[in-house]
Amino acid sequence: MDTTKHNIRIRNNIGDEIFYLDRKSSYIGIGDTMPEYKLDVDGKLGIGTISPNSALHVNGSVAKAHRPVTGGIYPLGDDDYTVFCDGEDITVRLPNVADSDGRIYVIRNLHTTNPITVDILVVDGAIEGGPLSITLDPAVDGIKGITVQANATRNSWYIIATNNSW
DSSP: OOTTTEEEEEEOTTSOEEEEEETTTTEEEESSSSOSEEEETTSOEEESOSOOOSSEEESSOOOOOEEEEEEEEEEOOTTOSEEEEEEEEEEEEEOOGGGOTTOEEEEEEOOSSOOEEEEESSTTOEETTSOSEEEEOTTTTOOOEEEEEEETTTTEEEEEEEESOO
16 A cells, blocks of 8 residues: 555555545545545545535536425425425425524425415514514515524524516
């Protein structure tokens, strides 16, 4: 084993390097000599790059969860990102702010006449310090979707974008 470059090196059955710990530059690589992933000592993770400049640096597209909702109450969870609402009497519930700090959700009303309700699951938060519930009614106000982000420090869900043309 060449210890001048790596502390740990793992190869597959045909000799390709698949994992290594680089002692000189202090990072972990997954892939061959040009790794697809890199985790450096500063906690930055690169996917598709070996030079991450943010906590998460992705060189390529990112797929996020999306779900259709056709009726009833839909509680958003930690595996949701975008919900597409198309039906009647839909309520989308945002989770507890304290358990969701920094989380972002996109809520889209696909229906042109039926309003949907977005509300807070518990009474320990609000939407931008206001009500515990808002209505997306494209027939009345033209708003078809919102993007919200949790801020546990301020105990609020903030609307960071609205859209009436999606």
